Amino acid sequence: MTGVTAAAIGVPPFQNSEVTTAAVADATLAITSVRSDKRRPSSREPVCEDITGQASEVVSDLWRDRRGRGGTVDRVSEDLREADVAVVGAGLAGLTAARDLIGEGCSVVVLEARDRVGGRLLNEPIGDGKVVEVGGQWIGPTQDRLAALAADVGVDTFPTYTEGENLLEWRGRLRRYRGTIPRVGPLALADFARAQRRLNRMAREVPLDRPWEAPKAREWDSMTARTWQARHLRTRGAQEMLELGIEAVWAAEPEDFSLLHMLFYIHSAGSLEMLFGTEGGAQQDRFVGGSQLIAQRLAERLGAQAVVHNAPVRLIEHGPAGVVVRAGGGVVVRARRVVVAIAPSLAGRIVYDPPLTGHRDQLTQRMPLGTVAKCMAIYDEPFWREQGLSGQATSDTGPVKLIYDNSPPDGSPGVLLGFLEGARARELGRLDPGERRALVIDCFRRTFGHRAAQPDRYVERLWAEEEFSRGCYGCHMPTGAWTHYGDVLRTRAGSIHWAGAEVAEVWSGYMDGAVRSGEAVSREVLAAL
Structure with a gap:
């Protein structure tokens, strides 16, 4: 390691052997950033600039040094790539972010754990x-x-x-009906309709960007959807209908998540009818x-070298100057920024060096799929x-x-x-x-x-x-999660940015939400570069 690299990270040259890989990578990025910042791009020039050159030589020297000292990094087996932005996950969110960043002149490498693109689309x-x-x-x-x-x-x-007509198997009998709501009896239908109107009205009080600031956020986040259902639906038929709808939308039980999360979801989609409906609904x-075809064609547009398959990310080393992302198969990406575009519960399984805050980590512990x-x-x-x-x-x-x-x-x-x-x-x-x-x-x-x-x-x-999904359709929040941890769901951690269907404000948990989050995070990254 050279003296200028040591100076960049604030240690004397004679202490070089004690400097970590992450620190040297940060220093190299800092040097590169200084060089690239000598002139700001005009409106006709790409937002991002190439970061190859002498910086890669410094990192290569570091890895050879570590190998020679018995370190765990073997330069021969490493597949080093450099980019302005690394993206973790080749679902709709990650691919959309990559598309928009490349469109602004950035170099991007997308790391995908599976042997295919699409994430939860297949x-x-x-x-x-x-x-x-x-x-x-x-x-x-x-x-x-x-x-x-x-x-x-x-x-x-x-x-x-x-x-044609729909079928309803109810109380041991099979009957036909038309429309979205099964004909389970007038009292149950009236009870369900009243609950639906009330939930829609309550949902409109939940800010999509800050659900924890809803007027009754603490109250609603302290009870489950099951608790509210038991208190406000008077008929067994209406309760069972709402439970069926909840299972269909969240792939979970009413006792699994908070009422506040349910209301956020309803507002995010527009109404409960929109979530439940076929014609005129989601x-x-x-x-x-097939839906995966969208991801496949989007990946093709990015180019064969942009997406790396069979590369599950295990470690993200990060600092003010950039990141080093280490994935399976010996793939290493050195970048100025990284977008983690996978479900929060899966993002929590990645090792971060230095570790993320406990607040962020505990959020991911509270977002099961x-x-x-x-x-x-x-x-x-x-x-x-x-x-x-x-x-x-x-x-x-x-x-x-x-x-x-x-x-x-x-x-x-x-x-x-x-x-x-x-x-x-x-x-x-x-x-x-x-x-x-x-x-x-x-x-x-x-x-x-x-x-x-x-x-x-x-x-x-x-x-x-599935190892790299571990559930579907999306994540849900149990009681207390939104009010105590929601503020870090979308907040970037230094050079680490978050994307994915669960991060979206509109159509959270859906494919549309994934696309929206990819578009939003690309703007966030461009502003930070």
């Missing part, structure tokens, strides 16, 4: 070039940023199939070719349509409580999609796959008849079992 081929989505799949009204991104990369939408449309399994039975045709059925069904028996027609745009083959969510996903997720399949198919048989008992193929995805 297409499953079913033959003839067709797919079903075993991850996130829907887009609805007001999800404008996701719609704009899909249009930009040439991915069209088509409506979720809703023609489940209105699907993507031709939901538990869900998407289960699909594939048939030669959607036979239920001939019977005047939409393919949508609701059951109070389960274990599958919600069913959709998930067939491709042309209706062939026929696909029934069933959800295991919350407690049922936790219970059935521990069963033998064959036993779980039998229980799911039996639900399809009870609602759609004996023909549903013999699918040509069965597909399922248990998101809690």
